[in-house]
Amino acid sequence: TAAESPVIVSREGRVGRIRLNRPKALNALDAATMEAVVAAAVAFDADPEVGAILLLGSEKAFAAGADIKEMKDKDGSEMYAADWFRRWEDLTRLRIPIVACVQGYALGGGCELAMMADVLVAGRSAKFGQPEITLGVLPGMGGSQRLTKSVGKAKAMDMVLTGRMVEAEEAERMGLVSRLVADEDAVATAEEVAATIAGFSKPAAMMNKEAVLNAFETPLTQGLVFERRVFHGLFSSADQAEGMAAFAEKRPAEWTHR
Numbered sequence: 250t251a252a253e254s255p256v257i258v259s260r261e262g263r264v265g266r267i268r269l270n271r272p273k274a275l276n277a278l279d280a281a282t283m284e285a286v287v288a289a290a291v292a293f294d295a296d297p298e299v300g301a302i303l304l305l306g307s308e309k310a311f312a313a314g315a316d317i318k319e320m321k322d323k324d325g326s327e328m329y330a331a332d333w334f335r336r337w338e339d340l341t342r343l344r345i346p347i348v349a350c351v352q353g354y355a356l357g358g359g360c361e362l363a364m365m366a367d368v369l370v371a372g373r374s375a376k377f378g379q380p381e382i383t384l385g386v387l388p389g390m391g392g393s394q395r396l397t398k399s400v401g402k403a404k405a406m407d408m409v410l411t412g413r414m415v416e417a418e419e420a421e422r423m424g425l426v427s428r429l430v431a432d433e434d435a436v437a438t439a440e441e442v443a444a445t446i447a448g449f450s451k452p453a454a455m456m457n458k459e460a461v462l463n464a465f466e467t468p469l470t471q472g473l474v475f476e477r478r479v480f481h482g483l484f485s486s487a488d489q490a491e492g493m494a495a496f497a498e499k500r501p502a503e504w505t506h507r
């Protein structure tokens with residue numbers, strides 16, 4: 250039923266609206282929510298009648314992160330096999346502009362989802378953070394990369410290494426927030442921004458978005474370092490040891506996929 254759906258999708262004029270709807274879990278982003286958000290956004294992107302997407306949470310929380318309860322008992326090979334969080338990449342590939350309205354908590358995956366939007370409107374109650382380190386992990390939906398590109402190394406390192414929450418005013422000062430407004434004006438402002446964008450030529454809006462996003466692309470030097478780190482990391486896998494031993498022993502490898 251609509252009441253149980255993890256998102257509420259609607260349309261107002263040329264604005265497609267996606268509201269996160271798991272209030273009891275502070276809009277924690279489980280796999281079903283991810284799929285519902287991305288599927289709705291993909292459909293709006295392709296709809297010539299829609300010129301912008303408005304992404305909203307609730308007053309208490311935009312989203313308090315990926316769903317920890319859903320992930321807690323998984324192991325590394327399960328996460329890898331499912332390519333956990335991969336579907337969010339489809340959201341970041343869309344060409345239609347996305348406006349996020351953040352009130353309350355935007356933590357972990359919630360902060361990362363807000364950063365996937367193109368224009369971020371925040372109410373004064375907004376609190377941003379990447380607390381993954383407190384869970385023994387790191388951001389997995391782009392936080393270590395997008396946060397650093399948005400706010401620079403000093404602030405990004407502080408946030409990811411301490412897990413502290415940053416209040417809306419500091420977030421605006423550091424360049425994470427496009428517009429900071431009173432909480433009671435947050436939704437109306439975000440609606441107005443989305444309607445303004447949706448009122449322009451859709452191809453022109455898409456090309457403006459594409460051009461700005463282009464400024465974020467990873468330079469080759471960083472991509473190469475990342476590749477080298479992942480390469481080093483694979484030396485902790487059983488299959489690396491087996492593959493190289495098999496070569497030296499001139500026999501076919503027997504993979505255990507671990």
Ligand code: CAA
Nearest residue numbers: 273274275277313314315316317318357358380388389390
């Ligand atoms: N996953 C699953 N459930 C969550 C959740 C999350 N990320 N955040 C909150 N909830 C649940 C709580 O477990 C609680 O459920 P129950 O009522 O069943 O106990 C309910 O939502 C309400 O939360 P609280 O009682 O904790 O509310 P609070 O007002 O006392 O605290 C909060 C609010 C400080 C945001 C706290 O909920 C919190 O610390 N949440 C976790 C924040 C976090 O660590 N996020 C990162 C997740 S990992 C991640 O996102 C990985 C990634 O890179 C994508």
